[in-house]
Ligand SMILES: C[C@](O)(CO)[C@H](O)COP(=O)(O)OP(=O)(O)OC[C@H]1O[C@@H](n2ccc(N)nc2=O)[C@H](O)[C@@H]1O
């Protein structure tokens with residue numbers, strides 16, 4: 001009989017703000033951000049084997065298996081598992097690729113946390129976050145699983161709690177390369193550091209937004225439309241943007257009005273990742 005697939009959530013995040021404070025010698029950027037976890041994302045399924053085989057059941061279009069962060073995360077964890085450990089991994093993709101909502105990074109974190117349990121590796125979340133950081137700057141936030149302020153390249157995390165808000169997340173049909181934004185000469189890199197204790201959404205911004213609005217008119221147009229309804233901003237390096245609402249019904253109303261050329265969803269901001277709840281991890 002075929003083994004049952006065990007499914008786990010892989011939540012999305014928003015960068016409620018993103019300030020670029022400088023640049024490290026290796027080209028990576030020193031940033032400050034507030035990573036807001038959402039109750040919406042992909043689902044990742046697992047069937048463990050003892051045949052030393054790691055594979056992905058169905059490929060993501062345009063992403064070769066060996067470049068898929070899901071595959072790369074499993075390979076990175078394998079040295080810590082028993083010799084013949086393997087798995088088949090299923091991906092139920094809902095999050096847009098390259099949206100700035102962390103889809104690939106979150107998928108990698110789900111694989112690290114779940115296989116750590118299923119393979120019995122017994123690594124703590126700090127060790128898993130270290131492995132994750134080598135896969136992407138956004139992986140550690142999903143490994144630790146708390147909404148958090150971030151510094152460094154995004155890996156120095158200060159968990160926080162945010163008031164319950166509803167987010168309409170909308171994405172134009174364009175792909176934006178994170179690398180292209182971070183290597184642009186037009187990216188501002190000198191925002192002074194803020195004190196997280198005095199954070200207010202209205203007093204922050206996303207340093208990538210003006211540049212992306214110039215290079216991708218679709219993002220500028222979407223933001224212009226959305227801001228009529230609620231405070232709106234771009235997340236990460238785009239292409240997704242979000243609008244903030246106090247009530248779900250208001251976010252739903254605007255989602256229904258969203259022009260057909262955009263995709264969108266409504267999600268609640270949460271302080272603890274749904275994955276950590278599913279795995280019975282109360283704190284990281
Ligand atoms: C900007 C954010 O989206 C904020 O959440 C992330 O920090 C990006 O995280 P990510 O997609 O996991 O990024 P990575 O895959 O590590 O890096 C993609 C590219 O972004 C640039 N990059 C990323 C993070 C950072 N702090 N500085 C950078 O300059 C690097 O050029 C790198 O080649």
Ligand SMILES: Nc1ncnc2c1ncn2[C@@H]1O[C@H](COP(=O)(O)OP(=O)(O)OP(=O)(O)O)[C@@H](O)[C@H]1O
Pocket residue numbers: 060062063067068069070096097098099100101102103104105107108136138178236237238
């Ligand atoms: N499992 C995966 N899911 C999504 N993208 C993946 C995955 N594995 C590799 N990738 C590659 O990573 C790229 C960035 O994907 P991702 O969805 O993480 O971007 P993002 O939302 O901009 O992330 P971030 O907010 O962390 O910058 C994709 O365009 C794709 O080529």
